Amino acid sequence: MISPRVLARCILFITMTATMARLLHAADLRIGLIGLDTSHATAFTEILNNPQAKDHVPGAKVVAAFKGGSPDIESSITRVEGYTATLRDKHGVRIVDSIEELCTQVDAVMLLSVDGRPHLTQARPVLAARKPLYIDKPMAGTLRDVHTLARLAAESKTPFFSSSSLRFAKSSQAVRKGSIGTVTNAWCGSPASLEKTHPDLFWYGVHGCESLFTVMGRGCESVRRGKTAEGKIEVVGTWKGGRTGTFREIEGYQGQAQGTLGAAQVGAFDGYAPLVAEAVTFFQTKVAPVPIEETLELFAFMEAADESKRRGGAQVRLSEVVEMAARP
Numbered sequence: 536m537i538s539p540r541v542l543a544r545c546i547l548f549i550t551m552t553a554t555m556a557r558l559l560h561a562a563d564l565r566i567g568l569i570g571l572d573t574s575h576a577t578a579f580t581e582i583l584n585n586p587q588a589k590d591h592v593p594g595a596k597v598v599a600a601f602k603g604g605s606p607d608i609e610s611s612i613t614r615v616e617g618y619t620a621t622l623r624d625k626h627g628v629r630i631v632d633s634i635e636e637l638c639t640q641v642d643a644v645m646l647l648s649v650d651g652r653p654h655l656t657q658a659r660p661v662l663a664a665r666k667p668l669y670i671d672k673p674m675a676g677t678l679r680d681v682h683t684l685a686r687l688a689a690e691s692k693t694p695f696f697s698s699s700s701l702r703f704a705k706s707s708q709a710v711r712k713g714s715i716g717t718v719t720n721a722w723c724g725s726p727a728s729l730e731k732t733h734p735d736l737f738w739y740g741v742h743g744c745e746s747l748f749t750v751m752g753r754g755c756e757s758v759r760r761g762k763t764a765e766g767k768i769e770v771v772g773t774w775k776g777g778r779t780g781t782f783r784e785i786e787g788y789q790g791q792a793q794g795t796l797g798a799a800q801v802g803a804f805d806g807y808a809p810l811v812a813e814a815v816t817f818f819q820t821k822v823a824p825v826p827i828e829e830t831l832e833l834f835a836f837m838e839a840a841d842e843s844k845r846r847g848g849a850q851v852r853l854s855e856v857v858e859m860a861a862r863p
Contacts, residue, residue, distance in 0.1 A: 564595035567641035570603035570648025590808035640665035643818040652676035696823035699745035705810035715794030723790030736837035746802040759844035820859040
């Protein structure tokens, strides 16, 4: 038989546990989404809002969203209403009429619009409200806009980062942290479907390029674009000190890195949860998991690949395309 003292302690413990759970729930960060024209909107919300989800990430919930959508991109405009209905009806997300209104209801923002071109315009109200911001790939539709976004974020002192989910795969992160020493050369591949409104690699090849920069780091000086034996895109970059990094258009996500201590497979896709977890930690700490300087170099690499294509496969320095993007 349980004594009154033990029973009282049990009741107190249960009460305290329930209270803590309510406090933790109440402390969840409120996230707003911009752009409901991508499956990332529903996938990220499922991971955050559904505690029973296999890869559930606690600490934040999506509470509001702005539809967005680009009429001149079929894969964007035809998906908006379906994804909007899922967020509203399944997850109880409020759909708002403007980004300004969204910013009044949330603690942080995920800009997910599949089209990179409106990202600069869509980010401006968020930066004005100084809400921590994650920008999904591609960061913008042009190298000029990429640099403008970075400048505006710095001027407004708003913490932000942009990244593909591929960056946070375990295999790539292990190499980045030194598992095979200093990487001397690597190749990473991904699909690279094109969208005429964007530079070639911005649209989908950005995934493989993100993996490449994850393991190679900064220091790329020039690129040369060619084709694989199968006629697919191949971009070879030369890094400072003679290191080389190559992006290849392939089916799936994979790659290999060679370092001073050995070799390793890299470039895998581990799902969206690792990225979502990094984003939540970023929203909590305001410390970006990806240096903006590396992201700027990544987009210069992809822009230089297009310039190399225009020049018939000639070597193009990244500093040259950055200078071109800065011209009035």
